[in-house]
Amino acid sequence: MTDPAIRPIAIIGGTGPAGTGLALRWARAGETVIIGSRDAARAEQTAEIIRTRAGAKAQVSGMENSAACATSNLLVLTVPFEGQAALLKQLKTAMRQGSILIDATVPLAASVGGRASRTIGVWQGSAAQQTAELVPKGVAVAAAFHNVSADVLNSDADVDCDVIVCSDDPNAMQIAMELATKIPRVRALDGGKLENARLVEQITALLIGLNIRHQGHGGIRITGFPDAVYKTSWIS
Numbered sequence: 001m002t003d004p005a006i007r008p009i010a011i012i013g014g015t016g017p018a019g020t021g022l023a024l025r026w027a028r029a030g031e032t033v034i035i036g037s038r039d040a041a042r043a044e045q046t047a048e049i050i051r052t053r054a055g056a057k058a059q060v061s062g063m064e065n066s067a068a069c070a071t072s073n074l075l076v077l078t079v080p081f082e083g084q085a086a087l088l089k090q091l092k093t094a095m096r097q098g099s100i101l102i103d104a105t106v107p108l109a110a111s112v113g114g115r116a117s118r119t120i121g122v123w124q125g126s127a128a129q130q131t132a133e134l135v136p137k138g139v140a141v142a143a144a145f146h147n148v149s150a151d152v153l154n155s156d157a158d159v160d161c162d163v164i165v166c167s168d169d170p171n172a173m174q175i176a177m178e179l180a181t182k183i184p185r186v187r188a189l190d191g192g193k194l195e196n197a198r199l200v201e202q203i204t205a206l207l208i209g210l211n212i213r214h215q216g217h218g219g220i221r222i223t224g225f226p227d228a229v230y231k232t233s234w235i236s
């Protein structure tokens, strides 16, 4: 099981669809979750909505983003690409040594007025590598959850999607994979080095195009490997 010392889960930019969907699923799985926002009152309002949906025992609170970083050593970043770099610079001093940051950011062209079904080039190679460059030394970065539909996460349906995790840090890899398996029917796969996040981020743009074309909420499944390759916490 995940190291219980790496907790609670603080979702930076947690008031949007991606953050609330992940928070809902983790709260239902018994995790303690902090919703981060630029506005503490908005964070608390969102936390209240998630508590109502996740059930009486749900442990969800809301905080301004830097307070959330200072309170937790397990951070999940769910902000639009256009806000990513500036926010990380602002939060740098609040992040704790030894923290793990799991980045779900996709560099969609919509960030610069283009289409959501395209990505833009990032100098560092991917949004996740940009994050790795901007966090303080001693904060390990994993990339994950890019291909999971927020609409599905925010529903009561099982999530029919694999989560590919990329990281250069074995502990961050393991923790991100274990968090993924807390979502019913999600399988986590080790996707290799953080530089592979570029490829996983691109799949999201493809999925958005497919969703528009076929009016759905597509996910991905990677097939053909032995069962041991797929990390799950549910029984099929």
Ligand SMILES: NC(=O)c1ccc[n+]([C@@H]2O[C@H](COP(=O)([O-])OP(=O)(O)OC[C@H]3O[C@@H](n4cnc5c(N)ncnc54)[C@H](OP(=O)(O)O)[C@@H]3O)[C@@H](O)[C@H]2O)c1
Residues within 6 Å of the ligand: 013, 014, 015, 016, 017, 018, 019, 036, 037, 038, 039, 042, 043, 077, 078, 079, 080, 081, 082, 083, 084, 087, 104, 105, 106, 107, 108, 145, 146, 147, 148, 149, 150, 151, 204
């Ligand atoms: N939506 C999906 O299905 C999905 C799936 C996988 C991955 N993703 C990725 O996850 C990230 C979040 O997606 P989302 O749909 O939840 O995005 P979103 O609703 O546009 O933004 C999420 C939150 O980020 C904060 N934010 C917005 N602009 C910001 C800025 N300039 N600086 C700092 N914070 C800002 C806002 O929170 P406050 O105003 O409360 O601070 C907002 O509620 C994106 O990078 C997206 O590509 C999305």
